[in-house]
Amino acid sequence: MKIKRIEVYQADLPYSGGVYRLSGGREYTSFDATFTRVITDTGLDGWGESTPFGGTYIAAHAKGGRAGIDDIAPAVLGMDPRQTTRVYDAMDGALLGHNHAKAGIDIACWDIFGKAANMPVCDLLGGRIDTPVQMISSIGGDTPEAMRANVAAHRAKGFMGHSIKIGASEADGGPMLDAERIQACLADRQSGEWFLADANNGLTVEHALRMLALLPDGLDFVLEAPCPSWVETQSLRARCKIPLLMDELIQNDADIIQAISQNTCDGVGVKITKQGGLTPSLRQMHLCHAAGLVASIQDTTGSDISFAAILHLAQATPRNILRCALDTRSMVSQTTAQFHAPITNGGATAPTDAGLGIIPDMDVMGTPIAVYEV
Numbered sequence: 391m392k393i394k395r396i397e398v399y400q401a402d403l404p405y406s407g408g409v410y411r412l413s414g415g416r417e418y419t420s421f422d423a424t425f426t427r428v429i430t431d432t433g434l435d436g437w438g439e440s441t442p443f444g445g446t447y448i449a450a451h452a453k454g455g456r457a458g459i460d461d462i463a464p465a466v467l468g469m470d471p472r473q474t475t476r477v478y479d480a481m482d483g484a485l486l487g488h489n490h491a492k493a494g495i496d497i498a499c500w501d502i503f504g505k506a507a508n509m510p511v512c513d514l515l516g517g518r519i520d521t522p523v524q525m526i527s528s529i530g531g532d533t534p535e536a537m538r539a540n541v542a543a544h545r546a547k548g549f550m551g552h553s554i555k556i557g558a559s560e561a562d563g564g565p566m567l568d569a570e571r572i573q574a575c576l577a578d579r580q581s582g583e584w585f586l587a588d589a590n591n592g593l594t595v596e597h598a599l600r601m602l603a604l605l606p607d608g609l610d611f612v613l614e615a616p617c618p619s620w621v622e623t624q625s626l627r628a629r630c631k632i633p634l635l636m637d638e639l640i641q642n643d644a645d646i647i648q649a650i651s652q653n654t655c656d657g658v659g660v661k662i663t664k665q666g667g668l669t670p671s672l673r674q675m676h677l678c679h680a681a682g683l684v685a686s687i688q689d690t691t692g693s694d695i696s697f698a699a700i701l702h703l704a705q706a707t708p709r710n711i712l713r714c715a716l717d718t719r720s721m722v723s724q725t726t727a728q729f730h731a732p733i734t735n736g737g738a739t740a741p742t743d744a745g746l747g748i749i750p751d752m753d754v755m756g757t758p759i760a761v762y763e764v
């Protein structure tokens with residue numbers, strides 16, 4: 391089996407909640423998504439998605455991703471897509487880094503591999519674990535009472551994990567407002583619930599330490615991505631009793647190895663576009679497992695195709711390290727594919743269809759914006 395043709399599609403995915411706000415005054419109303427269709431000489435095809443959050447989240451840029459595909463695609467034409475690591479080696483040989491440019495082709499190759507083997511992707515990734523995958527809510531930065539109500543609304547739908555966005559500017563309330571947000575969101579905490587306070591790299595160490603000093607002892611939560619650099623994160627780590635998760639600063643194998651060797655964190659946000667597809671995400675999940683770090687399996691937003699990749703990887707992630715997964719579908723108002731994985735009691739299960747189990751909506755995809763062919 392050989393890759394004969396690669397088609398690239400683009401769609402804008404409007405944020406379902408209007409304006410998505412992150413620390414540092416960053417705002418997003420829509421996400422630029424790139425879809426990659428890999429077609430083989432046997433007629434089998436596969437699909438992948440790459441949706442960076444926006445150019446101000448990490449150093450990944452949707453237009454740059456498509457320029458990267460332009461360099462990468464010719465290098466993988468003629469290869470066997472089932473040899474996922476060899477295809478990845480060829481992509482690395484054509485372009486250093488630029489993970490988000492590689493994610494779509496890599497995910498599409500796993501989709502083809504599953505279809506060719508007549509197995510769901512989760513079984514190729516190590517094997518399905520027969521418990522549903524718990525989703526995490528995303529509670530955008532707002533007034534403490536509005537955030538408490540948002541947590542309650544997700545609790546009513548069965549969500550057990552909640553991601554609370556923090557990182558208020560001094561003008562808006564600074565560390566005091568962030569401390570009030572955390573306390574409000576945890577005020578009605580139920581047994582078994584798990585909370586993380588995610589600053590998306592937006593805090594100075596000074597802000598984080600002031601915020602933590604304002605909180606009463608005994609609040610059960612995890613601090614995610616507090617600071618923009620490794621040095622700051624390491625500094626906070628040495629002076630902070632709260633467990634730390636890293637997200638934006640963990641983009642490749644070397645980052646996870648650095649975090650393990652320097653004891654920088656207790657868990658990692660594995661985001662499939664950020665890590666560069668399912669191949670590196672699987673390897674990095676294994677590194678977390680070996681080191682005893684928890685992992686949340688997510689993506690930097692995305693639509694149905696991103697969620698399919700998330701759910702298959704999460705379905706195969708050992709439950710003692712799997713913290714949660716993210717239903718990217720709930721973040722955007724545009725459906726891009728049929729994918730039957732309903733959320734029930736806050737959890738979902740990967741379908742048993744061969745491959746990812748998706749049927750892309752060709753009306754949404756439109757015509758390819760680039761085609762590469764042998």
Ligand SMILES: [Mg+2]
Nearest residue numbers: 588614637659
């Ligand atoms: Mg995060």
